[in-house]
Amino acid sequence: AQTVTQSQPEMSVQEAETVTLSCTYDTSESDYYLFWYKQPPSRQMILVIRQEAYKQQNATENRFSVNFQKAAKSFSLKISDSQLGDAAMYFCAYRSAQGGYALNFGKGTSLLVTP
């Protein structure tokens, strides 16, 4: 089974600064998808960004970008120009391209944004 590891239980960043959240995963598959989800205090799971494993180009969505290192099985999330509204739990998730298509989540990183 694939495992997803987020080694930073908590991170803190000042408003307008940049922060990087780490994620590593373990898989023997070559085709898969990776995601970052945000869970604010409202509990809603919100998709932030996604990456297809066969694409070498790193995904970018406005202030959010990833550093996808397939050989190292690493998938970090960079948040630029951090805003107070970015404060939330962030979950890294893996989804196989075959068989069942459920998401396999890491334990999450709690991001605090200070003024």
Next chain:
Amino acid sequence: DSGVTQTPKHLITATGQRVTLRCSPRSGDLSVYWYQQSLDQGLQFLIQYYNGEERAKGNILERFSAQQFPDLHSELNLSSLELGDSALYFCASSPRTGGSMNTEAFFGQGTRLTVV
């Protein structure tokens, strides 16, 4: 608003009881997933249904069961409840069972279950 509706939002019940959580997927979505989020286990996949049929099973206890009805809504049944079943239960839906990136899963707001 993701378009996925879960009811109830909160549920408090006693040990040994049985509860049913309901999920209405986004219009047109055929696939429904159930997840459990607890402090000690994190977010865990329980079960997936696609167009009325069970498609994949995760870490779902035998005391738990689910089904998807012809109108595509789904119910998660939890029985013989224990204190450790207290958690946030999410439902997610997607258009099809998998493959392309167009199968992004949309999450409901969850049902907070407290077993006392």
